Amino acid sequence: MIPVSEPLLGGKELEYVTDCIKTGWISSAGKYISDFESGWSAYCGKKYGIAVSNGTNALDVAVHCLGLRPGDEVIMPSFTIISCALAVVNNGGNPVLVDNDPNIWTMDVGQVAEKITSKTKAIMPVHIYGHPVDMDPILDLAEDHHLAIIEDAAEAHGAEYYSRSNKTDSWKRCGSFGTMSCFSFYANKLITTGEGGMVLTDDEALAKKARAYRDLCFQPHRRFYHDQLGNQYRLTNMQAALGVAQMERIDDIIAKKQWMAQEYTKLLQKVEKIQLPAEKPWARSVYWMYAVVLSDACGMDNTECAKRLYEKGVDTRPFFIGMHEQPVFHKMGLFINEKYPVAERIARHGFYLPSGLTITREQIDLVSNAVCEVLGP
Numbered sequence: 001m002i003p004v005s006e007p008l009l010g011g012k013e014l015e016y017v018t019d020c021i022k023t024g025w026i027s028s029a030g031k032y033i034s035d036f037e038s039g040w041s042a043y044c045g046k047k048y049g050i051a052v053s054n055g056t057n058a059l060d061v062a063v064h065c066l067g068l069r070p071g072d073e074v075i076m077p078s079f080t081i082i083s084c085a086l087a088v089v090n091n092g093g094n095p096v097l098v099d100n101d102p103n104i105w106t107m108d109v110g111q112v113a114e115k116i117t118s119k120t121k122a123i124m125p126v127h128i129y130g131h132p133v134d135m136d137p138i139l140d141l142a143e144d145h146h147l148a149i150i151e152d153a154a155e156a157h158g159a160e161y162y163s164r165s166n167k168t169d170s171w172k173r174c175g176s177f178g179t180m181s182c183f184s185f186y187a188n189k190l191i192t193t194g195e196g197g198m199v200l201t202d203d204e205a206l207a208k209k210a211r212a213y214r215d216l217c218f219q220p221h222r223r224f225y226h227d228q229l230g231n232q233y234r235l236t237n238m239q240a241a242l243g244v245a246q247m248e249r250i251d252d253i254i255a256k257k258q259w260m261a262q263e264y265t266k267l268l269q270k271v272e273k274i275q276l277p278a279e280k281p282w283a284r285s286v287y288w289m290y291a292v293v294l295s296d297a298c299g300m301d302n303t304e305c306a307k308r309l310y311e312k313g314v315d316t317r318p319f320f321i322g323m324h325e326q327p328v329f330h331k332m333g334l335f336i337n338e339k340y341p342v343a344e345r346i347a348r349h350g351f352y353l354p355s356g357l358t359i360t361r362e363q364i365d366l367v368s369n370a371v372c373e374v375l376g377p
C-alpha cells in the first residue's frame with residue numbers, strides 16, 4: 001500500500017532529540033523551544049513565535065487573544081478543518097461562513113465583504129492544501145473595517161503570495177499576513193514535530209497574552225496566583241528539537257513537494273474526469289497534498305473512487321466536509337439551511353493522493369497508473 005503521507009526525518013532530528021535526552025531537557029523548557037520559535041517566526045517574517053502543542057490549540061490561542069464577547073463573529077470558509085470553527089465557538093463567538101473558490105479551494109474572498117456586520121471581529125483565511133488564499137482583498141477589508149486577521153497556515157509552510165497591498169509589490173510567505181498566524185506541525189505537515197503548533201504575531205502585547213494563555217496564566221512574580229484562566233498547551237523541548245532539525249531542510253522539503261506535484265500533473269493531465277490542483281499567478285503553492293476533484297460527469301464520488309484505488313494499493317484521503325454540513329453545529333443552531341455549493345461539491349468529489357515527503361518516482365508512476373485505470377484517460 002502506498003501511504004498518503006510519511007514524515008521524512010533524514011536530517012539532524014535524532015542528534016537533537018538525543019541531546020535533549022542526554023541533557024535532561026525533555027519538558028517545555030530548553031533551548032530548542034526558543035530556537036524553534038525564533039527560527040520559524042523569522043522564516044515567516046514575524047517578530048514573535050509562541051510554540052504550542054498542536055495547530056488546533058494554536059487557533060484557540062489566537063482567537064482567545066481577540067477577547068471575543070458573546071456573539072462576536074469571525075468570518076471563515078465553510079470548507080476547512082473543524083479546528084477553525086471550534087476555536088471561535090469555544091471562545092464564545094460565532095463562526096460566519098463563506099463558500100470556497102472552485103479552482104483553488106481556498107475561501108472565496110469575493111464573498112467576505114457581504115458577511116461583515118457590526119459584530120465582526122476577525123477574518124480567518126485558511127490556506128488550503130498548500131495554496132495561499134488571495135490575501136490582498138482580505139488585508140484591504142481588514143484595514144477598512146478594523147478587523148483582525150487570524151491566518152491559518154497549517155497546510156502552507158513556506159508557501160508564498162504576491163502581495164500588492166500597502167503598495168509593496170513582493171512575494172511574502174504564508175504566516176506573514178495575520179494579526180496572529182497559526183501553524184500545525186503534525187506528522188503529515190511539511191515541517192513536523194510529531195504533534196505541535198505555533199502562533200506568530202508582530203504585536204508584543206498579543207505575544208505576551210498568548211504565552212501566558214498556553215502556560216495556565218502562571219504569573220511571573222507569583223506563580224500560583226491567577227487573575228486569568230489559561231490552558232496547558234506547551235510543546236516539549238524534544239518536539240521542538242525535531243522542528244529545528246526539520247527547519248534546516250525547509251528548502252529541500254518544498255522542492256520535493258513541488259517536484260511531486262509537477263510529476264503528478266504531467267501524468268494526470270490527460271485524465272478528463274478529474275480537476276487537478278491549480279496555481280494562481282500570484283501564488284507559489286507548496287502542494288502540502290496533491291489534491292484532485294472528480295468531475296460531475298464522472299459518475300463516482302470520492303468514497304467509491306477511494307475504494308477502487310485502495311484495491312489497487314493506493315491510499316487516499318477525502319476532502320474536508322464543510323462546516324455548514326456538520327450535525328454538531330446544527331445542534332447548536334448554527335448554519336441552519338445555509339448552502340455553499342462549492343464546499344458541498346468538493347466535499348463529495350475531492351480527495352488527495354499519496355503526497356508524503358518520502359514518495360518516489362516509481363510510486364508516483366504507480367499511483368498515476370492506478371488513477372488512469374480507475375478513471376480512464
Ligand SMILES: Cc1ncc(COP(=O)(O)O)c(C=O)c1O
Binds near residue numbers: 152154183185196197
Ligand atoms: C487548515 C488546518 N488548520 C488547523 C489544523 C489543526 O492542526 P492540528 O492537527 O495540529 O491540531 C489542521 C490540521 O491538519 C489544518 O489542516
